[in-house]
Amino acid sequence: MRMSTAAELGIRGMAYLARNYRNGPVPMATICREQGLPRQYMLKIFAALGRAGYVRTSRGKGGGFVLAHPPADISILNIMEAIEGPLALNFCQSKPSRCRWDSPNCPIQPLWNELQEFTSRKLGEFRLDRVNDVKNPSA
Amino acid sequence: MRMSTAAELGIRGMAYLARNYRNGPVPMATICREQGLPRQYMLKIFAALGRAGYVRTSRGKGGGFVLAHPPADISILNIMEAIEGPLALNFCQSKPSRCRWDSPNCPIQPLWNELQEFTSRKLGEFRLDRVNDVKNPSA
Numbered sequence: 001m002r003m004s005t006a007a008e009l010g011i012r013g014m015a016y017l018a019r020n021y022r023n024g025p026v027p028m029a030t031i032c033r034e035q036g037l038p039r040q041y042m043l044k045i046f047a048a049l050g051r052a053g054y055v056r057t058s059r060g061k062g063g064g065f066v067l068a069h070p071p072a073d074i075s076i077l078n079i080m081e082a083i084e085g086p087l088a089l090n091f092c093q094s095k096p097s098r099c100r101w102d103s104p105n106c107p108i109q110p111l112w113n114e115l116q117e118f119t120s121r122k123l124g125e126f127r128l129d130r131v132n133d134v135k136n137p138s139a
Numbered sequence: 140m141r142m143s144t145a146a147e148l149g150i151r152g153m154a155y156l157a158r159n160y161r162n163g164p165v166p167m168a169t170i171c172r173e174q175g176l177p178r179q180y181m182l183k184i185f186a187a188l189g190r191a192g193y194v195r196t197s198r199g200k201g202g203g204f205v206l207a208h209p210p211a212d213i214s215i216l217n218i219m220e221a222i223e224g225p226l227a228l229n230f231c232q233s234k235p236s237r238c239r240w241d242s243p244n245c246p247i248q249p250l251w252n253e254l255q256e257f258t259s260r261k262l263g264e265f266r267l268d269r270v271n272d273v274k275n276p277s278a
Contacts, residue, residue: 001142001219001258003229012238015247076250080140090142099151107270108154111215111261118257119140122250131246 001090007083009037010045014079017055018071018128025057025064045083052082071128080123087123089116140228146219148176149184153218156194157210157267164196164203184222191221210267219262226262228255 016031028046032039046065049055056068067074081087088094092112099106155170167185171178185204188194195207206213220226227233231251238245 001140001146001223002227002233003140005230007140008229008231011247076247084140088141090147091144092147094141108150108215108265111265115258115261119254122254126247126250 003080004084006041006045006048007080009042010049010083011076011079013037013042013046013065014049014054014067014074014128015131017065017067018074018131021067021071025062025066027064031065049079049082052078054078054082067128071131074128075124076126076128077120077123087116087120089119142219143223145180145184145187146222148181149188149222150215150218152176152181152185152204153188153193153206153213153267154270156204156206157213157270160206160210164201164205166203170204188218188221191217193217193221206267210270213267214263215265215267216259216262226255226259228258 012035013031016035017026020026028039028042031037032042046055046057050057050068054068054074055065057063057065077087086094090112092099092106092109093116151174152170155174156165159165167178167181170176171181185194189196189207193207193213194204196202196204216226225233229251231238231245231248232255
Protein backbone atom coordinates (compact mmCIF):
# COMPACT_ATOMS: atom_id res chain seq x y z
CA MET A 1 0.00 0.00 0.00
CA ARG A 2 1.69 3.15 -1.13
CA MET A 3 1.17 6.53 -2.71
CA SER A 4 1.80 6.87 -6.43
CA THR A 5 5.06 8.52 -7.45
CA ALA A 6 3.00 11.15 -9.29
CA ALA A 7 1.15 12.13 -6.11
CA GLU A 8 4.38 12.20 -4.11
CA LEU A 9 6.09 14.50 -6.61
CA GLY A 10 2.97 16.63 -7.00
CA ILE A 11 2.82 17.22 -3.26
CA ARG A 12 6.49 18.24 -3.18
CA GLY A 13 5.99 20.67 -6.06
CA MET A 14 2.86 22.16 -4.48
CA ALA A 15 4.60 22.48 -1.12
CA TYR A 16 7.36 24.43 -2.84
CA LEU A 17 4.78 26.75 -4.44
CA ALA A 18 3.12 27.22 -1.06
CA ARG A 19 6.41 28.28 0.52
CA ASN A 20 6.86 30.79 -2.31
CA TYR A 21 3.22 31.88 -2.56
CA ARG A 22 3.86 35.55 -1.75
CA ASN A 23 6.63 35.81 -4.35
CA GLY A 24 4.37 35.19 -7.37
CA PRO A 25 4.77 32.64 -10.18
CA VAL A 26 7.72 30.26 -10.12
CA PRO A 27 9.12 28.75 -13.35
CA MET A 28 8.98 24.95 -13.49
CA ALA A 29 12.73 24.91 -14.07
CA THR A 30 13.21 26.56 -10.67
CA ILE A 31 10.84 24.19 -8.85
CA CYS A 32 12.57 21.18 -10.39
CA ARG A 33 16.10 22.44 -9.78
CA GLU A 34 15.44 23.39 -6.16
CA GLN A 35 13.58 20.20 -5.32
CA GLY A 36 15.42 17.74 -7.57
CA LEU A 37 12.27 16.82 -9.51
CA PRO A 38 11.97 15.49 -13.13
CA ARG A 39 10.75 18.31 -15.39
CA GLN A 40 8.73 16.47 -18.05
CA TYR A 41 6.93 14.38 -15.47
CA MET A 42 6.24 17.43 -13.31
CA LEU A 43 4.67 19.25 -16.26
CA LYS A 44 2.21 16.38 -16.69
CA ILE A 45 1.45 16.29 -12.98
CA PHE A 46 0.93 20.05 -12.82
CA ALA A 47 -1.34 19.86 -15.88
CA ALA A 48 -3.62 17.56 -13.85
CA LEU A 49 -3.41 19.93 -10.87
CA GLY A 50 -4.28 22.81 -13.19
CA ARG A 51 -7.33 20.99 -14.59
CA ALA A 52 -8.49 20.40 -11.01
CA GLY A 53 -8.14 24.12 -10.30
CA TYR A 54 -5.31 24.04 -7.75
CA VAL A 55 -2.54 25.67 -9.78
CA ARG A 56 -2.42 28.43 -12.40
CA THR A 57 0.18 29.29 -15.01
CA SER A 58 1.24 32.66 -16.34
CA ARG A 59 3.30 33.00 -19.49
CA GLY A 60 6.10 35.31 -20.51
CA LYS A 61 8.76 37.05 -18.44
CA GLY A 62 8.18 36.51 -14.75
CA GLY A 63 5.78 33.69 -15.63
CA GLY A 64 5.49 30.25 -14.14
CA PHE A 65 3.26 28.32 -11.76
CA VAL A 66 1.39 29.70 -8.78
CA LEU A 67 -1.22 28.22 -6.43
CA ALA A 68 -4.75 29.03 -7.60
CA HIS A 69 -5.91 29.47 -3.99
CA PRO A 70 -4.24 30.50 -0.73
CA PRO A 71 -2.20 27.65 0.78
CA ALA A 72 -4.68 27.31 3.65
CA ASP A 73 -7.39 26.36 1.13
CA ILE A 74 -5.51 23.43 -0.46
CA SER A 75 -5.14 20.12 1.37
CA ILE A 76 -2.84 17.19 0.73
CA LEU A 77 -6.01 15.19 -0.03
CA ASN A 78 -6.98 17.75 -2.71
CA ILE A 79 -3.61 17.29 -4.38
CA MET A 80 -3.64 13.49 -4.14
CA GLU A 81 -7.19 13.16 -5.49
CA ALA A 82 -6.47 15.58 -8.37
CA ILE A 83 -3.64 13.26 -9.42
CA GLU A 84 -4.80 9.77 -8.41
CA GLY A 85 -8.58 10.15 -8.47
CA PRO A 86 -10.82 9.63 -5.43
CA LEU A 87 -9.00 8.10 -2.48
CA ALA A 88 -9.65 4.35 -2.25
CA LEU A 89 -7.15 2.28 -0.29
CA ASN A 90 -8.31 -0.93 -1.98
CA PHE A 91 -11.06 -2.47 -4.14
CA CYS A 92 -13.21 -2.79 -1.03
CA GLN A 93 -13.43 1.01 -0.96
CA SER A 94 -13.78 1.60 -4.70
CA LYS A 95 -15.46 -1.49 -6.19
CA PRO A 96 -16.94 -3.58 -3.36
CA SER A 97 -18.97 -5.51 -5.95
CA ARG A 98 -15.78 -7.29 -7.04
CA CYS A 99 -15.62 -9.10 -3.71
CA ARG A 100 -17.45 -12.34 -2.95
CA TRP A 101 -17.63 -11.72 0.78
CA ASP A 102 -21.10 -10.79 1.90
CA SER A 103 -20.43 -7.11 2.32
CA PRO A 104 -22.58 -6.17 5.35
CA ASN A 105 -21.16 -9.13 7.25
CA CYS A 106 -17.60 -9.10 5.95
CA PRO A 107 -15.25 -9.33 8.93
CA ILE A 108 -12.41 -7.40 7.25
CA GLN A 109 -14.38 -4.52 5.75
CA PRO A 110 -14.46 -2.55 9.06
CA LEU A 111 -10.64 -2.52 9.00
CA TRP A 112 -10.55 -0.99 5.50
CA ASN A 113 -13.29 1.45 6.42
CA GLU A 114 -11.34 2.60 9.48
CA LEU A 115 -8.06 3.01 7.56
CA GLN A 116 -9.83 4.85 4.75
CA GLU A 117 -11.64 7.19 7.14
CA PHE A 118 -8.50 8.01 9.15
CA THR A 119 -6.33 8.52 6.06
CA SER A 120 -8.90 10.69 4.31
CA ARG A 121 -9.43 12.85 7.41
CA LYS A 122 -5.71 13.36 8.11
CA LEU A 123 -4.89 14.15 4.48
CA GLY A 124 -7.83 16.55 4.31
CA GLU A 125 -6.91 18.34 7.53
CA PHE A 126 -3.33 18.98 6.45
CA ARG A 127 -3.33 22.19 4.42
CA LEU A 128 -0.45 23.78 2.55
CA ASP A 129 -0.15 26.76 4.91
CA ARG A 130 1.54 24.35 7.30
CA VAL A 131 4.58 24.00 5.06
CA ASN A 132 5.58 27.47 6.23
CA ASP A 133 6.07 26.07 9.71
CA VAL A 134 9.37 24.69 8.48
CA LYS A 135 12.23 26.00 10.58
CA ASN A 136 15.24 25.37 8.40
CA PRO A 137 14.19 24.78 4.79
CA SER A 138 16.88 23.36 2.57
CA ALA A 139 15.58 25.06 -0.56
CA MET B 140 -2.53 5.64 -2.33
CA ARG B 141 -3.79 2.09 -2.59
CA MET B 142 -2.99 -1.50 -1.85
CA SER B 143 -1.54 -3.63 -4.64
CA THR B 144 -3.93 -6.03 -6.36
CA ALA B 145 -1.62 -8.87 -5.33
CA ALA B 146 -1.96 -7.98 -1.63
CA GLU B 147 -5.72 -7.61 -1.95
CA LEU B 148 -6.11 -11.03 -3.56
CA GLY B 149 -3.63 -12.60 -1.16
CA ILE B 150 -5.63 -11.37 1.81
CA ARG B 151 -8.86 -12.78 0.36
CA GLY B 152 -7.23 -16.14 -0.26
CA MET B 153 -5.71 -16.25 3.23
CA ALA B 154 -9.02 -15.24 4.79
CA TYR B 155 -10.66 -18.14 2.99
CA LEU B 156 -8.01 -20.53 4.34
CA ALA B 157 -8.53 -19.12 7.84
CA ARG B 158 -12.26 -19.82 7.65
CA ASN B 159 -11.47 -23.40 6.58
CA TYR B 160 -8.48 -23.93 8.89
CA ARG B 161 -9.98 -26.84 10.79
CA ASN B 162 -10.91 -28.68 7.60
CA GLY B 163 -7.33 -29.22 6.40
CA PRO B 164 -5.74 -28.33 3.05
CA VAL B 165 -7.87 -26.66 0.38
CA PRO B 166 -7.06 -27.03 -3.34
CA MET B 167 -6.29 -23.76 -5.12
CA ALA B 168 -9.08 -24.56 -7.58
CA THR B 169 -11.57 -24.49 -4.71
CA ILE B 170 -10.24 -21.23 -3.23
CA CYS B 171 -10.41 -19.56 -6.64
CA ARG B 172 -13.84 -20.90 -7.54
CA GLU B 173 -15.39 -19.98 -4.20
CA GLN B 174 -13.84 -16.50 -4.08
CA GLY B 175 -13.78 -15.68 -7.80
CA LEU B 176 -9.99 -15.30 -7.89
CA PRO B 177 -7.59 -15.76 -10.87
CA ARG B 178 -5.77 -19.11 -10.48
CA GLN B 179 -2.38 -18.43 -12.11
CA TYR B 180 -1.97 -15.13 -10.28
CA MET B 181 -3.03 -16.69 -6.99
CA LEU B 182 -0.40 -19.43 -7.36
CA LYS B 183 2.31 -16.74 -7.65
CA ILE B 184 0.92 -14.84 -4.68
CA PHE B 185 0.70 -17.97 -2.55
CA ALA B 186 4.26 -18.88 -3.55
CA ALA B 187 5.38 -15.60 -1.94
CA LEU B 188 3.26 -16.32 1.13
CA GLY B 189 4.81 -19.78 1.30
CA ARG B 190 8.36 -18.39 1.13
CA ALA B 191 7.46 -16.05 3.98
CA GLY B 192 6.25 -19.01 6.01
CA TYR B 193 2.54 -18.21 6.23
CA VAL B 194 1.10 -20.98 4.07
CA ARG B 195 2.02 -24.60 3.44
CA THR B 196 1.17 -26.97 0.61
CA SER B 197 0.50 -30.67 0.67
CA ARG B 198 0.47 -32.75 -2.49
CA GLY B 199 -1.64 -35.65 -3.65
CA LYS B 200 -5.22 -36.63 -2.85
CA GLY B 201 -6.66 -34.33 -0.19
CA GLY B 202 -3.79 -31.92 -0.84
CA GLY B 203 -3.84 -28.18 -1.22
CA PHE B 204 -3.02 -25.07 0.76
CA VAL B 205 -3.27 -24.61 4.50
CA LEU B 206 -2.17 -21.85 6.87
CA ALA B 207 1.26 -22.57 8.33
CA HIS B 208 0.19 -21.11 11.71
CA PRO B 209 -3.10 -20.76 13.56
CA PRO B 210 -5.20 -17.86 12.20
CA ALA B 211 -4.64 -15.88 15.41
CA ASP B 212 -0.91 -15.82 14.65
CA ILE B 213 -1.16 -14.27 11.17
CA SER B 214 -1.99 -10.58 10.73
CA ILE B 215 -3.10 -8.66 7.67
CA LEU B 216 0.22 -6.79 7.94
CA ASN B 217 2.11 -10.11 7.76
CA ILE B 218 0.29 -10.99 4.54
CA MET B 219 0.75 -7.56 2.97
CA GLU B 220 4.45 -7.37 3.79
CA ALA B 221 5.08 -10.91 2.52
CA ILE B 222 3.64 -9.79 -0.83
CA GLU B 223 4.55 -6.10 -1.11
CA GLY B 224 7.65 -5.91 1.08
CA PRO B 225 7.95 -3.71 4.18
CA LEU B 226 5.05 -1.28 4.56
CA ALA B 227 6.03 2.19 3.34
CA LEU B 228 3.20 4.54 2.39
CA ASN B 229 5.54 6.74 0.36
CA PHE B 230 9.21 7.50 -0.38
CA CYS B 231 9.36 9.52 2.81
CA GLN B 232 8.94 6.25 4.74
CA SER B 233 11.17 4.06 2.59
CA LYS B 234 13.82 6.32 1.04
CA PRO B 235 13.82 9.68 2.84
CA SER B 236 17.19 10.46 1.25
CA ARG B 237 15.42 11.04 -2.08
CA CYS B 238 13.74 14.14 -0.68
CA ARG B 239 15.34 17.59 -0.66
CA TRP B 240 13.39 18.79 2.34
CA ASP B 241 15.51 18.98 5.44
CA SER B 242 14.15 15.85 7.08
CA PRO B 243 14.16 16.75 10.80
CA ASN B 244 12.41 20.02 10.00
CA CYS B 245 10.15 18.88 7.17
CA PRO B 246 6.63 20.13 7.89
CA ILE B 247 4.90 17.26 6.06
CA GLN B 248 6.91 14.33 7.41
CA PRO B 249 4.90 14.17 10.68
CA LEU B 250 1.76 13.55 8.59
CA TRP B 251 3.35 10.58 6.79
CA ASN B 252 4.77 9.27 10.06
CA GLU B 253 1.32 9.40 11.67
CA LEU B 254 -0.40 7.67 8.74
CA GLN B 255 2.31 5.03 8.57
CA GLU B 256 2.16 4.34 12.30
CA PHE B 257 -1.64 4.11 12.40
CA THR B 258 -1.84 1.90 9.30
CA SER B 259 0.92 -0.42 10.46
CA ARG B 260 -0.65 -0.79 13.91
CA LYS B 261 -4.18 -1.46 12.63
CA LEU B 262 -3.00 -3.96 10.01
CA GLY B 263 -0.83 -5.69 12.59
CA GLU B 264 -3.60 -5.91 15.19
CA PHE B 265 -6.05 -7.51 12.78
CA ARG B 266 -5.44 -11.25 12.83
CA LEU B 267 -7.02 -13.93 10.71
CA ASP B 268 -8.98 -15.50 13.58
CA ARG B 269 -11.34 -12.53 13.21
CA VAL B 270 -12.58 -13.71 9.84
CA ASN B 271 -14.54 -16.36 11.73
CA ASP B 272 -16.62 -13.60 13.28
CA VAL B 273 -18.49 -13.44 9.99
CA LYS B 274 -22.18 -14.06 10.56
CA ASN B 275 -23.39 -14.97 7.10
CA PRO B 276 -20.49 -15.94 4.86
CA SER B 277 -21.33 -16.13 1.20
CA ALA B 278 -18.71 -18.75 0.43
